[in-house]
Amino acid sequence: MNPVLEIDALSVTFCGKQAVHAVDRVSFSLGGGEILALVGETGCGKSVIAHAVMGLLPGEAQVSGRIVFKGRDLLALSERERSAMRGKDCAIVFQDPSRALNPVHRIGRQIAEPVLIHGAGSREEAHRRAAALLERMGLSPPGNYLPLYPCQSSGGMNQRFLIAASTILDPSLVIADEPTKGLDPGRVREVEDELVRLTGGGRTALLLITHDLAVARRIADRIAVMYAGEIVELAENDAFFDRPSHPYSRGLLQSLPEHGFVPIPGSSPSPVSPPPGCRFQARCRDGKAVCGGQHPDLVSAADGRMVRCWQCR
Amino acid sequence: MSLSADRLARAYRNGFLPGSRRTVFRDLSLTIRPGETFGLMGNSGAGKSTLGRVIAGLEPPTAGRVCFHGRDTALMNRSEYRAFRRSVQVMFQDPSAAFNPKKTIGTSYMEVLDLIGTPRPAQKAVIAGILESVGLSGELLGRYPHQISGGQSQRLALGRILLLDPEYIVLDEPTSALDVSVQAQILHLLKELQSERGIGYLFISHDEAVVRFMASRVGRIEDGRLVIEGEA
Numbered sequence: 093m094n095p096v097l098e099i100d101a102l103s104v105t106f107c108g109k110q111a112v113h114a115v116d117r118v119s120f121s122l123g124g125g126e127i128l129a130l131v132g133e134t135g136c137g138k139s140v141i142a143h144a145v146m147g148l149l150p151g152e153a154q155v156s157g158r159i160v161f162k163g164r165d166l167l168a169l170s171e172r173e174r175s176a177m178r179g180k181d182c183a184i185v186f187q188d189p190s191r192a193l194n195p196v197h198r199i200g201r202q203i204a205e206p207v208l209i210h211g212a213g214s215r216e217e218a219h220r221r222a223a224a225l226l227e228r229m230g231l232s233p234p235g236n237y238l239p240l241y242p243c244q245s246s247g248g249m250n251q252r253f254l255i256a257a258s259t260i261l262d263p264s265l266v267i268a269d270e271p272t273k274g275l276d277p278g279r280v281r282e283v284e285d286e287l288v289r290l291t292g293g294g295r296t297a298l299l300l301i302t303h304d305l306a307v308a309r310r311i312a313d314r315i316a317v318m319y320a321g322e323i324v325e326l327a328e329n330d331a332f333f334d335r336p337s338h339p340y341s342r343g344l345l346q347s348l349p350e351h352g353f354v355p356i357p358g359s360s361p362s363p364v365s366p367p368p369g370c371r372f373q374a375r376c377r378d379g380k381a382v383c384g385g386q387h388p389d390l391v392s393a394a395d396g397r398m399v400r401c402w403q404c405r
Numbered sequence: 406m407s408l409s410a411d412r413l414a415r416a417y418r419n420g421f422l423p424g425s426r427r428t429v430f431r432d433l434s435l436t437i438r439p440g441e442t443f444g445l446m447g448n449s450g451a452g453k454s455t456l457g458r459v460i461a462g463l464e465p466p467t468a469g470r471v472c473f474h475g476r477d478t479a480l481m482n483r484s485e486y487r488a489f490r491r492s493v494q495v496m497f498q499d500p501s502a503a504f505n506p507k508k509t510i511g512t513s514y515m516e517v518l519d520l521i522g523t524p525r526p527a528q529k530a531v532i533a534g535i536l537e538s539v540g541l542s543g544e545l546l547g548r549y550p551h552q553i554s555g556g557q558s559q560r561l562a563l564g565r566i567l568l569l570d571p572e573y574i575v576l577d578e579p580t581s582a583l584d585v586s587v588q589a590q591i592l593h594l595l596k597e598l599q600s601e602r603g604i605g606y607l608f609i610s611h612d613e614a615v616v617r618f619m620a621s622r623v624g625r626i627e628d629g630r631l632v633i634e635g636e637a
Contacts, residue, residue, distance in 0.1 A: 355587075
């Protein structure tokens with residue numbers, strides 16, 4: 093089966109006073125019904141990838157490589173063609189629903205809006221679809237929810253409304269950018285269930301961007317770890333959490349509560365002038381001379397995972 | 406030498422209707438001793454932050470007393486109250502909002518030292534010492550708040566608090582905005598500083614694992630009441 097999304101050597105550079113290399117030759121593919129979690133620290137380039145796929149990067153961003161979505165290279169399309177796709181074929185769920193939802197419009201109108209924008213139905217039809225969607229999400233009767241304003245419901249509920257608004261046209265690709273950030277634990281589970289339900293039909297692919305490893309572990313099929321603009325490890329969920337291979341992946345898991353919050357010393361390198369060798373070398377316990385000199389490639393390991401490390405070969 | 410809340414209550418006016426009030430918490434008592442961490446949990450909106458603000462003197466209680474060194478803070482004279490406010494500091498969740506965006510970090514630090522009357526020539530050494538204890542280099546002092554990462558600004562915010570040599574710090578979700586790896590660094594730094602300086606913490610978080618890692622005693626605000634674990 094053809095993948096829904098295929099990213100090949102994607103690089104994004106922001107050209108300000110100094111060139112910031114936010115994303116550096118990232119490649120991965122994502123099939124229908126699959127959830128790929130992109131994890132890593134703030135500033136590692138996760139959200140930049142999401143915005144590159146959606147075509148939402150600012151003008152000073154230089155994008156190279158290929159983003160193939162259902163057989164078409166998105167980077168070769170005009171803005172008009174991309175905007176016809178955005179919200180219909182591929183949709184993004186932003187973090188912080190209190191800011192992503194419009195505070196002065198009712199929830200029902202905001203969920204129905206994509207139907208009207210893409211001319212997929214009349215006002216009545218849009219409203220009916222919004223009600224049906226909430227019903228499917230287990231929010232019934234929908235009449236209780238549609239007339240609400242965002243300030244009248246909790247952050248978790250608003251996040252689910254936002255997911256509804258993004259997915260009412262049944263897109264093939266959904267990108268969720270930190271969808272659980274700032275929610276109470278119970279609310280996090282509700283949002284997770286919603287995301288799993290989306291991909292349940294086997295058609296929709298979900299790119300989950302998160303720094304919450306617990307969420308990734310519970311719902312993702314595969315995990316891609318990013319560090320300083322690069323993917324350093326890409327593995328199946330179980331393999332990753334049972335036997336993380338890259339030293340940075342191991343450090344990340346060690347800093348989780350269940351492993352006693354053991355920190356990784358130091359901080360990420362500057363994206364303006366990344367070190368020539370392995371970008372994690374300065375913080376790595378296993379670092380050797382070769383690590384500082386030559387930049388490692390992302391190569392396949394024996395069990396099918398991809399790792400970018402000289403010592404893991 | 407403890408910091409304590411005695412039958413504390415806080416209510417807000419609800420809308421513009423006279424007489425309608427929403428009680429955040431009531432009859433709430435707790436004591437924090439020097440060098441000890443009290444962990445406070447609760448869902449969003451339960452009143453954790455409000456309690457932190459009341460204990461630090463940023464908001465008055467509607468009823469009850471906040472006592473510092475056994476004295477009711479509401480009955481303190483001017484100089485005692487100043488000493489209380491200086492000794493009990495608050496660190497907030499959002500590290501990017503902690504510093505004035507128009508000033509360099511160094512200027513923000515010097516303002517604090519000016520306020521407490523440290524002579525200018527001595528300031529440099531004081532700041533250098535503090536930066537060392539929070540694990541940062543002096544190079545950051547020339548930068549503006551938007552030029553530093555979340556973990557660094559949370560360290561800097563902590564450093565600025567330490568300039569005042571506080572006895573207690575109310576830590577209001579200090580790591581909620583940070584990545585897991587940076588969170589681990591900050592939690593260890595907080596523990597280290599506590600054992601060096603004997604500071605008492607009121608550690609507020611909705612993350613149970615973090616609270617359990619940090620605190621020796623743990624309480625949860627539920628329906629406006631504080632339930633302390635191990636105490637019926």
